[in-house]
Amino acid sequence: xxxxxxxxxxxxxxxxxxxxxxxxxxxxxxxxxxxxxxxxxxxxxxxxxxxxxxxxxxxxxxxxxxxxxxxxxxxxxxxxxxxxxxxxxxxxxxxxxxxxxxxxxxxxxxxxxxxxxxxxxxxxxxxxxxxxxxxxxxxxxxxxxxxxxxxxxxxxxxxxxxxxxxxxxxxxxxxxxxxxxxxxxxxxxxxxxxxxxxxxxxxxxxxxxxx
Amino acid sequence: xxxxxxxxxxxxxxxxxxxxxxxxxxxxxxxxxxxxxxxxxxxxxxxxxxxxxxxxxxxxxxxxxxxxxxxxxxxxxxxxxxxxxxxxxxxxxxxxxxxxxxxxxxxxxxxxxxxxxxxxxxxxxxxxxxxxxxxxxxxxxxxxxxxxxxxxxxxxxxxxxxxxxxxxxxxxxxxxxxxxxx
Numbered sequence: 001x002x003x004x005x006x007x008x009x010x011x012x013x014x015x016x017x018x019x020x021x022x023x024x025x026x027x028x029x030x031x032x033x034x035x036x037x038x039x040x041x042x043x044x045x046x047x048x049x050x051x052x053x054x055x056x057x058x059x060x061x062x063x064x065x066x067x068x069x070x071x072x073x074x075x076x077x078x079x080x081x082x083x084x085x086x087x088x089x090x091x092x093x094x095x096x097x098x099x100x101x102x103x104x105x106x107x108x109x110x111x112x113x114x115x116x117x118x119x120x121x122x123x124x125x126x127x128x129x130x131x132x133x134x135x136x137x138x139x140x141x142x143x144x145x146x147x148x149x150x151x152x153x154x155x156x157x158x159x160x161x162x163x164x165x166x167x168x169x170x171x172x173x174x175x176x177x178x179x180x181x182x183x184x185x186x187x188x189x190x191x192x193x194x195x196x197x198x199x200x201x202x203x204x205x206x207x208x209x210x211x
Numbered sequence: 212x213x214x215x216x217x218x219x220x221x222x223x224x225x226x227x228x229x230x231x232x233x234x235x236x237x238x239x240x241x242x243x244x245x246x247x248x249x250x251x252x253x254x255x256x257x258x259x260x261x262x263x264x265x266x267x268x269x270x271x272x273x274x275x276x277x278x279x280x281x282x283x284x285x286x287x288x289x290x291x292x293x294x295x296x297x298x299x300x301x302x303x304x305x306x307x308x309x310x311x312x313x314x315x316x317x318x319x320x321x322x323x324x325x326x327x328x329x330x331x332x333x334x335x336x337x338x339x340x341x342x343x344x345x346x347x348x349x350x351x352x353x354x355x356x357x358x359x360x361x362x363x364x365x366x367x368x369x370x371x372x373x374x375x376x377x378x379x380x381x382x383x384x385x386x387x388x389x390x391x392x393x
Contacts, residue, residue: 068280069340145373146353168341169280170312176342198342200310202281203353 026143027162029195033058033153034141039094040104041131042111047092049157056088057160057186058153059179062144064095064102065110067202070147072169074110074126077148080165080180081127087187091128096139097147097205104132139204146201150179152186160186163197248330252321254313255334257347263306263332264364270304271389272360276350278310278340279319283376284355290379291357292327294386301390302362305331310354312339357382361389 027034037048052058061077063070081091095102111126133139142151152161161182166174182192255263264272275291277284288307295305311320313335324333336344350356352373359368359382368385371377 066282164342167343168339170315170339170341173312173339173341198345200341200345201353203283 027151027159029159029162031159033060033151033157033159034138036094036133036138036141039131039133039138041129042104042108042126043129047129047131049153052090052092054088055090056155057090057183058157059089059091059183060142060151060153061091061093061165062096062139062142062147062149062204063093064097064099064147064202064205065106066097066099066101067147069169069201072171073148073165075124076165076171078124078127084180084183085127087183089183089187093126093128093130094133094138095130095147096133096136096144098136098207099205102205103134107132136204136207139206144204146199146203148201149199149204152179152182152192154186161192161195162199163194164199167197169200250321250325250329250333252309252317252324252333252335254337255308256337260308260334260348263334264360267304267360268364269362270302271362271386272304272306272364273386274358274360275305275307276310276348276354276356276358277307278354279316279323280311280340281354285323287355287357287377287379288323288327288329290382292329294383295331296328298386298390299331303386303390307331307333308348309333309335310340310344311335313337314339359385359389361392 033049035049037050038046039048041047049058059080061073063073063077065071077091077093081089084091095107100106107130111130113123113125142149144151148165150161150163150165151159154160161179163178165179167176167178168174176194178194178197182195185192273291273294275284275288277288279285291305291307294303299305307324307329309320311317316339317335320335321333336348338344338347344350350372351369352371354371355377356369356371357377358366359370361367367389370382370385
């Protein structure tokens with residue numbers, strides 16, 4: 001193989017890696033939000049970011065079924081959607097995990113309020129879309145690391161907040177409500193008091209490692 | 212308390228210690244721990260943790276950050292316990308720090324530690340699963356994370372978190388290298 005061939009091959013491999021998101025740079029505040037379309041939801045429909053054109057703000061939450069931390073946040077997200085619906089905020093929950101218990105059939109049960117066990121006494125179904133991206137591209141595009149991991153998209157669909165919902169899995173220990181503080185600020189035309197916070201939870205289960 | 216009587220050197224206030232005898236709690240699948248020392252779990256903040264580290268100067272220290280809500284952590288933990296059994300005599304100190312809720316999940320964390328025969332220093336963050344734990348103990352990315360300190364107490368290597376999954380073989384090699392340093 002000539003040197004030129006090697007360079008061309010290296011460039012092609014790099015392009016492929018970038019296309020699959022493996023080398024996607026981490027998002028920054030103010031970056032254009034990566035788009036998504038045609039992603040199946042628990043409602044049997046395909047979902048796209050463009051579905052929420054009327055929403056002032058979109059809250060994209062990477063979550064899943066199996067993770068105890070993510071589970072503890074479901075009720076908080078349902079409440080948040082209720083409180084902010086009339087203000088023009090749309091919550092979208094996305095799962096990208098490569099685990100059987102985190103795929104669409106189990107997600108449907110979860111979103112319907114079934115199989116809740118004793119960790120969630122509130123048996124309300126999800127009041128927001130719950131979508132599954134088997135390709136994991138959306139997770140790569142947002143450089144999501146854990147469940148739950150939150151991204152707020154502003155009116156121009158730029159990243160306005162990323163990180164945790166609040167500062168503790170245990171509701172009684174929560175002191176800072178990062179996400180709702182960010183939404184309140186953005187709805188008032190201000191910058192979030194903290195635009196980036198430290199997300200915590202279970203690692204996303206990527207296809208190549210399953211850890 | 213029973214545990215304190217067994218191990219008076221490590222005695223700590225009973226309010227912050229729950230102790231179980233390891234022998235009766237071993238899972239059939241995990242190697243049978245030979246020790247009958249009690250497995251303990253104490254709350255520790257970042258300042259106290261720094262002092263604990265200082266107390267181990269002259270030894271290589273491995274700190275395993277984990278939680279019962281983190282599956283890969285529980286998969287990695289038997290390896291950590293095995294490192295302790297295998298290399299404690301050569302100067303390896305193993306410490307675990309749980310990011311479980313210190314009230315609600317403490318018993319579950321201790322039960323797991325007992326099953327794994329974790330007869331070393333086990334701690335639980337006072338801040339539970341949240342941003343404060345991550346910041347106070349200076350972690351980057353998701354659990355599990357393992358930090359390795361050399362005999363001079365310097366942080367030499369971190370595994371897991373944002374750098375990917377912890378590779379047990381890589382970890383073994385790093386531990387061996389630090390143990391061979393004088």
